[in-house]
Amino acid sequence: MTTLLSELTTLRVGGPAERLVQATTRESLVGTVLEDWANGEDPLILGGGSNMLAADEGFDGTVVQVATRGIERLESVPGRVRLRVEAGESWDDLVAFAVGNGWSGIEALSGIPGSSGAAPIQNIGAYGQELESVLVSVDLLDRDLHEVVRVQAEELALGYRTSVLKRHGGSVPERDGVVVAIELDLADDAGLSAPIAYAQLANALGVELGTRLPIADVRHSVLELRSSKGMVLDPADPDTSSAGSFFTNPIVSEAFARSLPADAPRWPITESSDPALVIPLGEWDGTVPAPAGSPSFEHDAQVKLSAAWLIERAGIRRGFRLPGSRAGISTKHTLALTNTGGATADEIAALARFVQARVAAEFGVVLQPEPVFVGVSL
Missing domain, CATH: 3.30.465.10 (Uridine Diphospho-n-acetylenolpyruvylglucosamine Reductase; domain 3)
Structure with missing residues (x-):
């Protein structure tokens, strides 16, 4: 019987898994993964499925559902x-x-x-x-x-x-x-x-x-x-059919943060992190380039911004949907992209791209997604 990734992820999207292995012991987990690696394959490791956006085409390989306990x-x-x-x-x-x-x-x-x-x-x-x-x-x-x-x-x-x-x-x-x-x-x-x-x-x-x-x-x-905020899983609440916060709070330079409206929330930080991609508004051509370089390096005078504030101030409200789409912004929390019922991965991705584009056009900040993508790209 074919298992759909939509049955294993909280966003409720994703096509069929070619092979599903539920690893209930450490030995079975290690053995299954080593076997796939030895065969030159790269299995998809799945825990609770709460931080994943999987493609509608599914996964052509082994999905290892980690079910070990102890x-x-x-x-x-x-x-x-x-x-x-x-x-x-x-x-x-x-x-x-x-x-x-x-x-x-x-x-x-x-x-x-x-x-x-x-x-x-x-x-x-x-x-x-x-x-x-x-x-x-x-x-x-x-x-x-x-x-x-x-x-x-x-x-x-x-x-x-x-x-x-x-x-x-x-x-x-x-x-x-x-x-x-x-x-x-x-x-x-x-x-x-x-x-x-x-x-x-x-x-x-x-x-x-x-x-x-x-x-x-x-x-x-x-x-x-x-x-x-719809952030505790509840089958009766469609707002919880999400991957939680879909975008991370951007981290930018202190100088850039000062260019934002005075009411923009901001918090000075000292940790290393992925810096947000900042594009001067006059140079933005409507496309979002892929992140380049190492995902973490030291960047002085960093400030964390509120992704939710940026999304809302870009004109995207709770409950927003693109016309004809079954993917929507949560009615409780603008950082969550939700499956309102029968949405596809392509619809979720299209909404994410729209949010990225609006925020980039308004503020020059490209929001970075938090979930792991499987066969999907923005």
């Missing part, structure tokens, strides 16, 4: 908790497990769909927390070595929604491999959360930034915030 507590120093988590564990189930035990460090990452093994690939983050702050290492099935090796977090070049493991726009990653497991270092501090580091979350909780609260209260508030 959370192991390792030895650690007093006040800290080390966990080794198999790649197929649901990320939010892992967060719930940690919160239920009173361990902090990932509570603000509640409600993020997908698998634990996918988390380090784009250094997931939300509401003032990023995986980078708790990730110790990953067990990686290395494409060059054809064996599982332990890679320390500092070797992954973790940045804003990126790492050396990420396939930017479908490109080959700097380090090719399959995450088999991750190791985390959490805090065990009487059930208290990490200090609240995000203003919207602090406002929702009615506290000042830096406050520590019972960890379960923080998770509850984060889930409520994400649900209000």
